[in-house]
Amino acid sequence: MTDHYDALETRDPAVREREQCARLPEVVGRAMRAPGWAKLLAGVDAKSVSSRAALARLPVLRKSDIAAMQKDNPPFGGLNVTAPGKARRLLMSPGPIFEPEGEGADWWGAARALYAAGFCAGDVVHNSFAYHLTPGGFILESGAHALQCAVIPGGVGNTEQQLEAIAHYNPSGYVGTPDFLKILLDTGEKTGKAASSIKRGLVSGAALPASLRDELGKRGVAVLQCYATAELGVIAYESAAREGMIVNETMILEIVKPGTGDPVAEGEVGEVVVTSFNPDYPMIRLGTGDLSALMAGVSPCGRTNARIKGWMGRADQTAKVKGMFVHPKQIAEVGLRHPQLGRLRLVVGREAERDSMTLAAECASPDAALESAIAATLQSITKLKGAVRLVAPGSLPNDGKVIADERAP
Secondary structure (H helix, E strand, O other), X not given: OOOOOOHHHHOOHHHHHHHHHHHHHHHHHHHOOOXXXXXXXXXXXXXXXXXXXXXXXXXXXEHHHHHHHHHHOOOOOOOOOOOHHHOOEEEEEOOOEEEEEOOOOOOOOOHHHHHHOOOOOOOEEEEOOOOOOOOHHHHHHHHHHHOOOXXXXXXXXXXXXXXXXXXXXXXXXEEEOHHHHHHHHHHHHHHOOOOOOOOEEEEOOOOOOHHHHHHHHHOOOEEEEEEEEOOOEEEEEOOOOOOOEEEOOOEEEEEEOOOOOOEOOOOOOEEEEEEEOOOOOOOOOEEEEEEEOEEOOOOOOOOOOOEEOOOOOEOOOOEEEOOEEEOHHHHHHHHHHOOOEEEEEEEXXXXXXXXXXXXXXXXXXXXXXXXXXXXXXXHHHHOOOOEEEEEOOOOOOOOOOOEXXXXXX
């Protein structure tokens, strides 16, 4: 088993950037054959989208937009290039949001993540992601099959039945949530149905605290994690170096300021936005709603693609204040109207049994007139009065939080 899945993983970063940007015009042009994308990208010249800067000028599509589009134009809101009848599977995620799985090996791009976690041809893999309607089980199964692994389709629940299968087939690998892996190991010990054959795991769908990873490691299971969504497949994954999550080779990832489509500087926390190269169901600047940050440099494992810090919260921080919704994009608009400001954070609280809000804004040259002007802008945009507090540059946390709702639940 070689260190890397293929030569794409170790490309010079400048070469990767050049090759991926060269593909963008074809990717955008193909997407625009679908009526949904043609409407969303109306007026866009696909040939001109040949750089990250040009890509960043395109609108961000959000999951809530997809759900609305699918109601108006079932089944996929006109975002699919390949007809539903030519798909391999027609799936459904909570929301509900409906997704296709197309034909072809490793359609979801999971093989690369499994390989980095130590899975290889001939392994038997126990898959405890859901198979019923939702894509999770199929995402990891298709990657395992691409590596020529056999898969036990455990699904969710039925712990004792799954342990019977594990004891009989002796899988060396596990894919599923980290919590359920612990349940399997604990229950196996109590019932005498050993799960000790499992030596490696690729987990997703739930947090993996260091304490749980350490416990699983002490029990003989080396666990790495990946980050995936139903629309995109595997977005990023850990390697043995365990220094961030490496972006998959089948997409371009951006980190943008929440509430906008504007890319942030490396290291700044923002929303994960992804453009995929999937020919059947392309995604152009899909806003995942998840927060993360790009890391500097490349992984010690030799993979040279960009890395993210992993999941750092949700970007949708909408709050209801005095009966009205306040959105992150409204706070971003305040910043656009006052370019001398840095990070912004709207703190929502309670004073005298009433909702209150205070906008903290980083500013190098604060003065009362500016504070007053910002307060007027805040009221104009949100239709709500709020206080303004100008603070020193760099004093607000770099956590991607634009609206902090500090009211007691």
